[in-house]
Amino acid sequence: MVWAPTRLTVLAGPSGVGKGTVAALIAERYPKVYLSISATTRRPRPGEVEAVSYFFISRAAFEAAVVAGDMLEWAEYNGHLYGTPRLAVEDALGAGRPALLEIDLAGARQIRQSMPGALQVFLMPPTWKELERRLIARGTEDEGQRLLRLATAEREVRARGEFDFVLTNDDLDRTVTRLAAIMGLD
Numbered sequence: 001m002v003w004a005p006t007r008l009t010v011l012a013g014p015s016g017v018g019k020g021t022v023a024a025l026i027a028e029r030y031p032k033v034y035l036s037i038s039a040t041t042r043r044p045r046p047g048e049v050e051a052v053s054y055f056f057i058s059r060a061a062f063e064a065a066v067v068a069g070d071m072l073e074w075a076e077y078n079g080h081l082y083g084t085p086r087l088a089v090e091d092a093l094g095a096g097r098p099a100l101l102e103i104d105l106a107g108a109r110q111i112r113q114s115m116p117g118a119l120q121v122f123l124m125p126p127t128w129k130e131l132e133r134r135l136i137a138r139g140t141e142d143e144g145q146r147l148l149r150l151a152t153a154e155r156e157v158r159a160r161g162e163f164d165f166v167l168t169n170d171d172l173d174r175t176v177t178r179l180a181a182i183m184g185l186d
């Protein structure tokens with residue numbers, strides 16, 4: 001199958017698998033790619049920057065944006081709302097740029113419905129132990145949040161068969177190269 005040159009790619013996979021790092025490297029190596037900046041109601045982690053990591057907004061503002069139709073997709077993940085601002089993605093695609101969304105399973109399913117032509121990629125950890133290790137090493141979640149995320153991860157991993165491609169993130173550089181190839185980037 002030949003992919004259309006301009007398209008939307010969804011990158012999903014469990015928390016801690018390295019989606020953010022992979023997506024950031026794609027955007028760095030291929031500046032034409034528009035990496036969507038999501039909105040969220042969760043609090044910033046140390047080091048996260050407003051309008052770079054996320055748009056950190058209130059629940060009221062988020063809900064108003066949903067009602068206004070300004071979210072391309074959105075989902076509740078472990079008690080917080082996350083969504084993709086529609087306009088920036090549509091502008092990028094309209095300008096002929098490939099766009100990349102790093103989102104959760106529920107969001108990926110919405111995009112599958114609303115934009116069936118989007119490429120759907122799922123990132124897998126090399127092993128379950130490694131995912132646990134990465135979540136602990138990241139040190140950004142307390143024990144309760146980590147357990148919640150691992151439970152969510154199990155549900156997400158079970159759904160990997162819904163995706164067009166499943167990549168195992170055992171080597172960061174190789175994962176980025178493979179994703180770029182799947183996205184038709186050069």
Ligand code: 5GP
Nearest residue numbers: 015038074075077082083084102103104107
């Ligand atoms: P985190 O709190 O670790 O930044 O993100 C938690 C989960 O929310 C991750 O699986 C991440 O991919 C997902 N996420 C981030 N932005 C969005 C978004 O805009 N929409 C959806 N549906 N999920 C998102």
